Amino acid sequence: MGKTSVWGTVTENFAKVIHGLNANQLTDQVIQRSKRMILDTLGVGLLGTTTEVCHKVAQYSKIYSSDLSSTIWGHLDFRLPPLYAAFVNGVAVHSMDFDDTWHPATHPSGAVLPTLIALSEAFPQKKKISGLDLLLAFNVGIEVQGRLLHFSKEARNIPKRFHPPAVVGTMGSAAACAKLLALDQLECKNALAIAASYAGAPLANAATQIKPLHVGNAAKHGLEAACLALQGLQGNKQILDVESGMGAFYTDYNPQVLPTLESYPWLLDQQDVAIKRFPAHLATHWVADAASSVRRKLVENSENLLPLDKIEKVILKVPEVKYVNRPSPASEHEARHSFQFVACSALLDGSMSVQSFTSENIHRPALRELLCKTHLEHPHDNTPSFDSLYCQVTVTLQDGNTISDRCTTFYGHWRKPLKKEDLEKKFQSNALGILPTEAVEGIIETVYNLEKVEDCSVLSTFLSGQSARALPQKRFFL
Amino acid sequence: LWIKGHHFAPDDTVTGSFASFISAARPEHLSQTVRQRSKRMILDSLGVGLVGSTTRVFDIALRYCRLYSSVAVSSVYGKPGVKLSPTLAAFTNGVATHSMDFDDTWHPATHPSGAVLPALLAASQMLPPSAKPTGLDFLLAFNVGLEVQGRLMHFSTEAHDIPKRFHPPSVVGTLGGAAAAAKLLSLSPAQCCHALGIAASLAGAPMANAATQAKPLHVGNATRLGLEAALLAARGMEASPLILDDIPGCSGFGAFYGVYQPKPLPAPGQHHQFLLEKQDIAFKRFPAHLGMHWVVDAALSVRNLFINQAGSFSPALIRSILLKIPVSKYINRPFPSSEHQARHSFQFNACAALLDGEVGLGSFSESSIQRQELRELLDKVVVEHPEDNMANFDKMYGEVALLLHTGDVLTGKCDTFYGHWRKPLSKESLLKKFRSNASHVLPEEKIEAIITLVENLENLSDSSQLACSL
Numbered sequence: 001m002g003k004t005s006v007w008g009t010v011t012e013n014f015a016k017v018i019h020g021l022n023a024n025q026l027t028d029q030v031i032q033r034s035k036r037m038i039l040d041t042l043g044v045g046l047l048g049t050t051t052e053v054c055h056k057v058a059q060y061s062k063i064y065s066s067d068l069s070s071t072i073w074g075h076l077d078f079r080l081p082p083l084y085a086a087f088v089n090g091v092a093v094h095s096m097d098f099d100d101t102w103h104p105a106t107h108p109s110g111a112v113l114p115t116l117i118a119l120s121e122a123f124p125q126k127k128k129i130s131g132l133d134l135l136l137a138f139n140v141g142i143e144v145q146g147r148l149l150h151f152s153k154e155a156r157n158i159p160k161r162f163h164p165p166a167v168v169g170t171m172g173s174a175a176a177c178a179k180l181l182a183l184d185q186l187e188c189k190n191a192l193a194i195a196a197s198y199a200g201a202p203l204a205n206a207a208t209q210i211k212p213l214h215v216g217n218a219a220k221h222g223l224e225a226a227c228l229a230l231q232g233l234q235g236n237k238q239i240l241d242v243e244s245g246m247g248a249f250y251t252d253y254n255p256q257v258l259p260t261l262e263s264y265p266w267l268l269d270q271q272d273v274a275i276k277r278f279p280a281h282l283a284t285h286w287v288a289d290a291a292s293s294v295r296r297k298l299v300e301n302s303e304n305l306l307p308l309d310k311i312e313k314v315i316l317k318v319p320e321v322k323y324v325n326r327p328s329p330a331s332e333h334e335a336r337h338s339f340q341f342v343a344c345s346a347l348l349d350g351s352m353s354v355q356s357f358t359s360e361n362i363h364r365p366a367l368r369e370l371l372c373k374t375h376l377e378h379p380h381d382n383t384p385s386f387d388s389l390y391c392q393v394t395v396t397l398q399d400g401n402t403i404s405d406r407c408t409t410f411y412g413h414w415r416k417p418l419k420k421e422d423l424e425k426k427f428q429s430n431a432l433g434i435l436p437t438e439a440v441e442g443i444i445e446t447v448y449n450l451e452k453v454e455d456c457s458v459l460s461t462f463l464s465g466q467s468a469r470a471l472p473q474k475r476f477f478l
Numbered sequence: 479l480w481i482k483g484h485h486f487a488p489d490d491t492v493t494g495s496f497a498s499f500i501s502a503a504r505p506e507h508l509s510q511t512v513r514q515r516s517k518r519m520i521l522d523s524l525g526v527g528l529v530g531s532t533t534r535v536f537d538i539a540l541r542y543c544r545l546y547s548s549v550a551v552s553s554v555y556g557k558p559g560v561k562l563s564p565t566l567a568a569f570t571n572g573v574a575t576h577s578m579d580f581d582d583t584w585h586p587a588t589h590p591s592g593a594v595l596p597a598l599l600a601a602s603q604m605l606p607p608s609a610k611p612t613g614l615d616f617l618l619a620f621n622v623g624l625e626v627q628g629r630l631m632h633f634s635t636e637a638h639d640i641p642k643r644f645h646p647p648s649v650v651g652t653l654g655g656a657a658a659a660a661k662l663l664s665l666s667p668a669q670c671c672h673a674l675g676i677a678a679s680l681a682g683a684p685m686a687n688a689a690t691q692a693k694p695l696h697v698g699n700a701t702r703l704g705l706e707a708a709l710l711a712a713r714g715m716e717a718s719p720l721i722l723d724d725i726p727g728c729s730g731f732g733a734f735y736g737v738y739q740p741k742p743l744p745a746p747g748q749h750h751q752f753l754l755e756k757q758d759i760a761f762k763r764f765p766a767h768l769g770m771h772w773v774v775d776a777a778l779s780v781r782n783l784f785i786n787q788a789g790s791f792s793p794a795l796i797r798s799i800l801l802k803i804p805v806s807k808y809i810n811r812p813f814p815s816s817e818h819q820a821r822h823s824f825q826f827n828a829c830a831a832l833l834d835g836e837v838g839l840g841s842f843s844e845s846s847i848q849r850q851e852l853r854e855l856l857d858k859v860v861v862e863h864p865e866d867n868m869a870n871f872d873k874m875y876g877e878v879a880l881l882l883h884t885g886d887v888l889t890g891k892c893d894t895f896y897g898h899w900r901k902p903l904s905k906e907s908l909l910k911k912f913r914s915n916a917s918h919v920l921p922e923e924k925i926e927a928i929i930t931l932v933e934n935l936e937n938l939s940d941s942s943q944l945a946c947s948l
Binding site for chain 1: 535538539541542546549563565566642643644645648675676678679680681682683684685686687689690691692695696699709710713714715716717718720721725726727728729730731732733734807808
């Protein structure tokens with residue numbers, strides 16, 4: 001049993017807070033941070049629509065098209081019911097492992113944003129969803145995920161059993177939808193209870209093509225749970241309190257009630273997200289920065305090639321994370337989850353990018369050669385937590401010299417957040433090629449001014465790639 | 479066609495052995511016993527689903543699914559005019575099947591048919607006329623779905639006991655549904671493997687939603703998401719090829735268990751025996767959790783003793799009622815307040831049996847649950863958990879003792895209720911249950927037609943007839 005208090009059960013308390021939070025409680029920092037997350041997530045998702053996994057789920061989802069229809073990011077040619085739009089766009093967001101990461105570890109935005117955007121398009125014509133409504137629901141979804149992650153000490157470390165987005169992401173999506181749909185307290189409770197029965201996916205599917213579906217399904221099933229709750233379906237009203245509820249996913253589970261609504265302390269206020277600079281598992285970002293730095297020391301001029309022949313071995317001091325330890329990845333999914341691959345790529349090229357993971361680059365002989373010389377070490381003090389891990393890259397040359405660098409905080413981590421220009425650059429780079437320039441700039445402007453946007457369907461219009469000329473002049477502001 | 483990263487090597491992994499089994503199994507591998515038992519399961523599951531289509535939870539599920547039904551080719555139990563898209567039809571019918579907790583139960587514990595049958599029915603209607611599976615194909619796919627579930631449960635000793643953490647149909651049922659659908663759709667071994675892997679990422683619902691209106695969704699989702707996994711695998715989606723194997727530090731299917739020891743499946747043929755051959759299923763006589771059936775039979779027996787002695791059943795003569803039951807929190811409810819809770823309450827079922835002389839559909843209506851005489855009787859119940867009463871459907875027993883004001887003690891005990899695998903329902907009893915269930919929503923001719931179709935399943939040339947007949 002969870003800690004009950006004068007507020008009743010934890011589950012009831014969550015429902016009360018989800019229901020009771022309103023836009024006035026969003027602090028400036030929370031607004032600013034969440035808008036950055038929204039922009040990044042959209043860009044990552046747009047780029048993701050070009051992936052094979054996304055093509056497959058889109059083809060699959062087309063079986064279910066019907067009258068209710070929402071935008072598929074980057075596509076003007078077809079639409080899907082909100083459930084499947086959330087699914088497909090959620091898959092797109094996580095398809096390249098390019099989306100945001102939080103502490104305790106999960107990918108919070110991908111489970112929430114696609115759902116909210118899809119849902120906002122499914123409301124009857126008269127009902128407009130404002131940018132502020134969207135922003136509030138988004139933050140409710142993020143907050144619920146963070147709070148749930150704090151219920152278990154296990155959650156602080158990189159996961160081993162269940163993939164967190166599939167666990168807390170589903171709950172966050174349900175909470176966000178409950179907020180947008182303005183469910184009453186009882187319905188909020190049931191949305192959470194129902195969502196729990198959809199939550200959870202084993203970690204073994206990480207580094208495979210199915211991993212992106214963890215986020216897609218979280219988005220989709222959270223929406224379904226909220227919709228079923230709206231229809232009156234009921235689940236266990238103590239789903240967050242009992243061990244046989246959310247506790248089933250953890251070995252140690254200590255649920256707590258949320259703080260009171262007055263001056264609500266959002267977790268996003270205290271703990272920012274990390275935004276990735278290249279599409280791979282977060283732990284590889286430390287390795288990339290350290291490796292790039294080692295390369296700069298090794299090579300005078302960035303145009304010079306790495307002196308491969310002179311390299312005897314490459315040692316990576318990393319935390320012990322089994323699913324990111326891949327000495328010889330064969331697919332893009334595996335490469336994105338390989339300390340060794342990212343280290344060698346960064347050493348060879350100087351930096352990592354979307355292109356680093358193409359088939360040609362994964363299989364190039366120079367890389368394979370360097371991989372053979374690469375070994376991992378797991379120092380005891382290197383804990384598998386995104387808040388405290390470090391990576392050290394040491395290259396030993398044949399003449400005995402060693403060149404080393406250690407990275408404790410990569411650029412993009414919450415301790416060293418991306419500057420506004422760099423966040424925008426990432427978005428532009430991702431979105432150009434999928435959307436016309438006006439739409440790309442339109443999204444940036446809309447997200448930056450989200451609180452003032454009267455009707456957030458303008459965002460969906462841009463996302464579908466529709467020409468800006470189709471929109472009326474004064475489109476954004478109240 | 480392109481070749482992707484993983485090189486498919488079926489032989490040395492547990493996962494690979496399952497994939498090979500699914501794709502290599504043939505109708506010839508089904509023994510007589512297995513055919514006969516699985517047809518009984520199919521009939522019972524259909525009946526239970528049909529009566530389940532009258533429930534509130536079914537209503538909600540159907541209304542929700544109708545929002546999305548564009549390629550509506552698959553039938554819905556008890557709704558002749560309605561068609562839904564295949565996975566949503568499977569979902570709705572799966573919900574119907576488990577809506578009253580009236581569906582079959584196996585050992586180790588799960589509700590196997592509801593996770594498999596709706597997916598197969600829906601898929602059979604999806605396939606084009608030139609590729610319709612025969613009745614024998616259907617029966618085979620059904621058994622593949624059962625077999626996979628059974629084998630998975632043998633990977634953990636936890637599974638032998640009544641569950642505490644994850645609801646088994648949502649764990650093994652999803653993979654069973656995927657395996658069955660993969661079989662019906664004739665997926666390649668590699669695709670069968672991926673179907674299992676995809677299904678694993680869709681599996682797992684916590685026990686806390688048992689005894690609530692959301693529980694039926696566990697079976698609905700198992701069959702629906704299992705079908706979805708197979709459909710995604712058919713379109714080339716790939717998952718971990720080691721999903722069933724033990725991977726320390728990075729859990730696969732083992733994530734759902736504390737201790738997980740997977741073993742490869744023997745190839746179908748001489749060295750392989752379907753689990754259903756050795757271990758039959760239990761069919762329920764009334765719509766409540768299986769554990770209730772022992773307690774009800776014990777209560778009915780002590781009730782007879784009491785009536786022989788006192789002439790009639792007079793609650794006033796009873797000082798207290800002692801129930802000797804195994805420890806299982808989610809079915810120990812002294813004062814259930816909803817039908818879902820009542821179906822999961824040893825106390826309620828014992829008292830209903832004592833009062834009415836039988837437990838049936840009507841016992842779980844709102845008025846029945848709330849009646850004064852029943853609440854008074856519930857007040858007299860005391861529960862004990864003898865150490866020798868294990869929370870295990872193969873070993874548990876139920877004992878009901880009436881302590882009278884006179885000081886007399888009357889006892890009834892049940893080791894094996896009628897319907898348990900050790901004392902299976904006769905053919906007549908099973909048909910009676912089916913007819914009674916189906917009559918809530920279908921006319922007599924249709925009911926008899928379904929019975930005939932299932933009876934002669936192996937001889938059907940187009941198994942989608944079964945789905946169309948609902």
